[in-house]
Amino acid sequence: MRTQVGIIGAGPAGLLLSHMLYLQGIDSVIVENRSRAAIQQTIRAGVLEQGTTDLLDQIGVGERARKVGAHHHGFDLRWRGRTHRVDMQGLTGRSITVYPQHEVLIDLIAARLATGADIRFEVSDTAIHDIDSTSPSISFTDKDGIAQQLQCDFVAGCDGSWGVGRKSLPNAQHFLRVYPFAWFGILCNAPPSNDAVLYARSPTGFALISHRSATVQRMYFQCDPQENANDWSDARIWERLQSCVAGADGYRLNEGPIFQKDVIGLRSFVCEPMRHGRLFLAGDAAHLVPPTGAKGLNLAANDVVLLARAFEGYYKRNDTSKLDSYSTDALRRIWRAQHFSWWMTSMLHNGVDENAFDARRSEAELDFVTSDRNAEIAMAGMYAGAPLGE
Ligand code: PHB
Helix, strand or coil, X not given: CECCEEEECCCHHHHHHHHHHHHCCCCEEEECCCCHHHXXXXXXXXXXXXXXXXXXXXXXXXXXXXXXXXXXXXXXEEECCEEEEECHHHHHCCCEEECCHHHHHHHHHHHHHHCCCEEECCCEEEEEECCCCCCCEEEEECCCCCEEEEECCEEEECCCCCCHHHHCCCCCEEEEEEEEEEEEEEEEECCCCCCCCEEECCCCCXXXXXXXXXXXXXXXXXXXXXXXXXXXXXXXXXXXXXXXXXXXXXXXXXXXXXXXXXXXXXEEEEEECCEECCEEECHHHCEECCHHHCCHHHHHHHHHHHHHHHHHHHHHHCCCHHHHHHHHHHHHHHHHHHHHHHHHHHHHCCCCCCCHHHHHHHHHHHHHHHHCHHHHHHHHHHHHCCCCCC
């Protein structure tokens, strides 16, 4: 088998890259170890910056996100029992769309397959070879148990944090911060408790109130990374969530039957550089952010915009300059998003050894970014995100 760009991973980065290359007449094959059904069912967050929704539109896969996604002009910060609406649209002219990641994947897979794309699901033993040569390859066992070899010009490692892509990149430096708290996430059947995404700081910890539809809410509260989701009854979960948002204004969450519980670890990670020879990393394979800044999917999309542009330069004009600058170009936005996500996380969570001084200082920080207009514009701009590929 031969292709121009061999892509490992049918997540957002791999599928977006494959589709953008296709639109430029560049051939790719995707290998993926999960099944199509498993990919389409994995629940993840899904905050799309305006730049990401625009990208989906430009490449012809944005219709459902526009129709069924929830378009938010602002988000809420709540502490000391009061809510402040950050009017992103008014402050920056930009907005976001809450559209879960697996829905984006459903749209992308359908669009890829409609063009006859070659996506190999359920492969195993994936390995990358000869990235220092001009003809690297990917070997894998296909779902029928047959050993395969895919020859390519380039390999894109879009296979997430635990994938073979990052492991195959020699001499990279890894930057890691593991947070001492995690998120306890739930899905429940009840109408939205708030019309925007709400981030709350409280003496009992952080909580995030979001929703998926008119009948399903997604919420999270700060917990210990070792917490076992099964130790929490619905009653105990509601008591905790209500206490995280309680206040003199009497605000209460709409409760309903909880049908999913999960504990999500928080980490910040960057792999630098994101390229070696003919292997390029994109998305979670190269970086992770805590979900507090809602940047994960958007960073993957930005990587792919840069990478697709770099391959276009190579194939259309024999120009390797964008391939050479890919890692540096992508890392600039990645580190800025790292800063933003770390900052939102620290400001909104209770530190493990937090004392009364730390709590007051974080409240003062919230007060500052919601009452100083320049600070609020800066925060809203970071949340809404700059256009992709800049
Ligand atoms: C979500 O709706 O799941 C969500 C929203 C905003 C975040 C993280 C998750 O920052």
